[in-house]
Amino acid sequence: MSPSPTRRSLLRTAFTAGVAAPLLSACVTAGSDDDPKSQSGAKSADNPFGVKDDVPLEVVAFKGGYGDEYTKKAATAYEQRFPAAKVDHKGIQKVGEALQPRFVANTPPDVVDNTGAGRLDLATLVGAGQVSDLAELLDAPAHDDPAVKVRDTLLPGVVDDGTFDGKCVTLNFTYTVWGLWYSKSLFAQRGWTYPRTWDEMLTLCESIKAAGIAPWTYQGKYPEYINDPLLSMAAKVGGPDLVKAVDNLQPNAWKADGLKAAAEAFAELAGKGYLMSGSEALSHTEAQAAWCQQKAAFIPCGSWLESEQKDVTPAGFDMVMGAVPARTGADKLPVAAVLAASSESFLVPSKAKNRAGGLEYLRILFGKKSASDFAKTANTLPSVGGALDGLTLSSGLGSVRDAVTAAGRNTFTYRFRTWYAPLAKAVDDATGELVNRRATPTEWADRIQKAADAIAKDSSVKKFTR
Template sequence: MNRRDLLRSTAAAGVLAPAAGLLTGCAMGGDSGGDKFTNQGEKTADNPFGVKEDVPLEVVIFNGGFGEEYARAHEAMYTEKHPKAAIKHSATQEISKTLQPRFVDGTPPDVVNNSGGGQIDFNGLVSQNALADLGELLDAPSLDLPGKTVRETLLPGAVDVGSYNGKFLVMNYTYTAYGIWYSTRLFADRGWQYANTWDEHIALCKTIKAAGIAPWTYPGVHPRYMSWPVIATAIKLGGTDVAKNIDNLEPNAWKSDAMKTAAEAWHQIVKDGYILAGSAGLDHKQAQTAWSQGKAAFISCGSWLENEQKSVTPAGFNMTVAPTPSLGAGDKLPFAALRGTAGEPFMVPAKAANRPGGLEYLRVMLSRKGAQDFTRKVSSLTVVAGGTGGVELPFGLTSVTKALEASGGDTFNWLYNAYYRKLERNLVDAACGEFFSGRSTPAEFLDQCQKGADSIAADSSVAKYKRA
């Protein structure tokens, strides 16, 4: 091992030591704010970032539910525009372990799909100025929609998710609907109807269990998947301030009346035995496979589910997404309201050797053609308006588009998971594990979540962000 490798390994060890791959305390060598791109050429109308034609581009993709092949189409579009630029493509499920050493020594890739359970914590990246400002990307002309800027081609809310205190730093590419999934074929065969109210849902669970099928399963290895319907239920009951207070680390936000009522409702699923036995030991793929095999009727997930399960889903299964049931007439949001948000984060590091190329690559992704290619390959929506035009959508994704259309202006989201990864991936995750395995009460569950939020709020080493 030479001196450079030794220093790099030593620095990486210090970075990787904190829980959840936090970058707090390490020197990231971030953006000074006024520096020029090292490899920047002349800017023109057709080359708004000044990409140098012969400068290579390095792209690292998270190899998760969407795989990596979709990136090949985007890379081909980039090569078509810049044929002299060699592209280095790689994919991994361990973004943090693979790339944190390179952020530390100042040699990150040009584009990073920072996703999955092993992603690098965004709080550390943002607080240490390790990410390039993507505002220039938003103001650039669309690649294939004349007369429009990139910003003008994006769906509402797409920029908010990747903004930190007003600065756009992360481009979340997919537009994801989160809800409760079930098989329309199973329901049709059994004569069941999806329930719009909570009382009806519990009655349906009783019917399903009597038929010898578990009403629910969930990935007990990643129990935060079940925090999503609990929080969604609370938001529909109490309004969007429920989410804003949680995002802003307000005192007792997790103990609001709406959260208490929602937690008590979902506890009924646990105490009445409506969860598939052994779910607490399943990872997400195992739980989803059990569900697609008909062992359980419901599962909580985002709209990447269809693509992630395509190799094991039976023909004619016809999965569909639905909103969480309404608790009652007092809900502030209608039944059709569901969580919809941009996801699958991409970033251009501040120290990227080819920052102009990184920005151009994101512009390629946000073109109409780039969006259509992605949707065609992985059965998922993007943040590009009209990105499904000319694409034949599978059954599940069609249900997603219908659900988002029905939700309309009542579509909601929360951001605490983007602001404070440790809070969701470690603290809330652990609380959900205790709650949905029956080892804690609703009050204990919320108390554990609140203590986690309070610990983040009191930690001066964690940068804080405010949602308006």
């Protein structure tokens, strides 16, 4: 039986904008020996999903800044738990390009780490019914402590981050915090103090520039990196109501005072020449390498930066992350507030051959031991509570932990990037134009609002609210 045109059209666009891949024309069949229900057995306290110990498991993991060793370790633990099962583990980078045809053909892997610039568009997969509800996993006993449910081991917000229409369909393994990174040793050597307000930032940038160092650089080929501090500043000015208005596609949300103030701040940063010349043409690795060489003092990035730069960071560099400075004295969120969310997204396709095995694999992966081992090697905060207990932390990871502690309840996150990939691309493109002085703050807001309005009016796009 062929899938309906609506479903196929949904799957054709199940990509982050800009990614393309060939589509399979194979028909989708209903029911077979590979039906997921035929691949599970009796459930027990020790085997909550009824995994059959002789059924193969296929895992496709994103091999990015964190590598894929931690997903391999979970695969090894799975094979030790089920010795007759063979785990086929693949570490790749272009997840969407590789897997879109398989989702179209209803032959997906059993577990997918749907991460990276070329990831599948999760909202589209949800709309097409291609991902499993993970409630059964969340209510299962934790791998390391059967007395506790998996959901109760996760940091605040992790379940919400993966929830669509009231169902949690993906679990994110890392807890990411976004901010501005700098070398603690360089700042100490120069006598510079990290700024708490935007006025202090501009004053410091002038001193940095006078010292022959570019104040800022950014990953110019991927302007979403510099979007993060801009949107963080806007959230601090306007508070949670601004964030909700943006995510809920409310009319004129992108023209709010908070977003206008943030756009003006970054236009000023560019206008004063505080961005390193040529940044627009740099990839993330090139910009980050230049920063590690102290060609620039600040770089915006998420908390994966230390891990991603571990092979090129000079000894004694002591990278640390700070919260985005306050824009005004009347910001609705405190200066310590940070953009934070779980990331590194794992899902179990609804059409997985070994769905039970996929759930068990994630139960192992999201165990405290797995998370702690990951933190040791990746210098990154996992989304499992207590994973850092007893560990000696690097400068970067220590600063991330301190930022989360200082923020307390004042963390925030936008959901539009996950919900509406075309809007995310529109925001990225507009911000690239803004910081390269080809668009004014007003033009920036108008351009994004037009894209948001188009999505709001498009009845074919499934809408989400918060």
